Amino acid sequence: MSKILVIGAGGQLGQCLRIVAVRRGIVDIVFPAEQDANILDESILNALLAKEQPVFVINCAAYTAVDKAEDEVELAKAINETGARYLASACATHDAALVHVSTDFVFEGKAVKLLTENDEAKPINVYGVTKLDGEKAVTAILPAHYIVRTSWLYSEYANNFVKTMLKLGAERDELSIIADQVGTPTYAIDLANAIYDIIESGQTDYGIYHYSNEGVTSWFDFAKAIFDISRMEVKVNPIPGLAYPTKAIRPPFSVMDKTKIKTTFNIKIPYWKDSLAACITQLG
Known part of the structure; x- marks a missing residue:
């Protein structure tokens, strides 16, 4: 295995990468502290890659x-676009390939179809725009990218969402959850x-590749599954997104086609409910 460097090691996916590295016996891997891998400081990134x-x-x-992100546009843009550009540039300078994690929120989500990597990206909120701009920055600077x-x-x-539902379910007997936004949950351990x-x-x-767990669900059905698997007695009421307005508009349908990643890398993807059960078991 070639040496791997993880940027954003303290976040959710970074922590999962650390756990999975141990499980898989990956030892030539570095998880630097945030101050040693500041994605907004080009000189720090270059020094880190030169060292490692x-x-x-x-x-x-x-x-x-x-x-x-709707209020913190500049900060979201700095981290998701400028930071991605700095990192891609550092990778180009130091001959490293980059695995850059992006989001289904680059899509508008109006068409009820499995979204492929070739479908037009047309984000409808600031977060999605900045993530798409980050993708474009990586693509423009660094050929060796996934x-x-x-x-x-x-x-x-x-x-x-899972931890939030478990917390709310322990406090309340009844919850109202949006039922008209459809996508696929992804267990970060699987990713x-x-x-x-x-x-x-x-x-x-x-x-560009798409990865989520297999299957399709709504936030309402996701919440129902969380409580069913956890054996929690919580009544879940389905509501339309309009009944719970948020600052950012969400894509109503963002189910991604994973054919490309499965066939290219021979990856087997677990069904979302099976992975949810595994996570809830770990949470104890």
């Missing part, structure tokens, strides 16, 4: 607060495994 000389860099650093779009990420770590599969494949089929 990685063959692969995984970028998990991102501004992901979708609603706050951009992996994912969706509805959750795990045992950091803040996410971490897929990223290592890409790296270990030795393939240089660079480009």
Whole structure:
């Protein structure tokens, strides 16, 4: 295995990459502290890559607060676009391939169809715009890139929908959850495994790839499944998105086609409910 450097090691996916590295016996990997891998400081990034000389860099650093991004446009742009550009430039200088994590929110989500990597990206909120701009920056600067779009990420770590539902379910008997936004949850442990599969494949089929767990669901059905698997007695009421207005508009349908990543890297993708059960078991 070639040396790997993880940027954004303290976040949800970064923590999962660390856990999975141990499980897979990956030892030639570096998880620097945030101050030693500041994605907004080009000189720090270049110094880090010069010191570590990685063959692969995984970028998990991102501004992901979708609603706050509507007010913090410059900060979201700095982290998601400028930071991605700085990192891609550093990778180009130091001959490293980059695995850059992006999002299904680059899509408008109006068409009810499986979204492929060739479909037009047309984001409808600031977060999606900045993530798409980050993709474009990476593509323009660094030929040796794998951009992996994912969706509805959750795990045992950091803040996410699963942990929020478990917390609210312990406090309330009844919840109202949006039922007209459809996508696919992704267990960050599964995504971490897929990223290592890409790296270990030795393939240089660079480009954009889609990865989420298999299957389709709504936020309402996702919440129902969380409570059913956890055996929590919580009544879940389906509501339209219009009944719960948010600053950022969400794509109503963002189910991605994973054919390309499965066939290129021979990746087996778990069904979303099976992975959810695994996560809830870990949460205990």
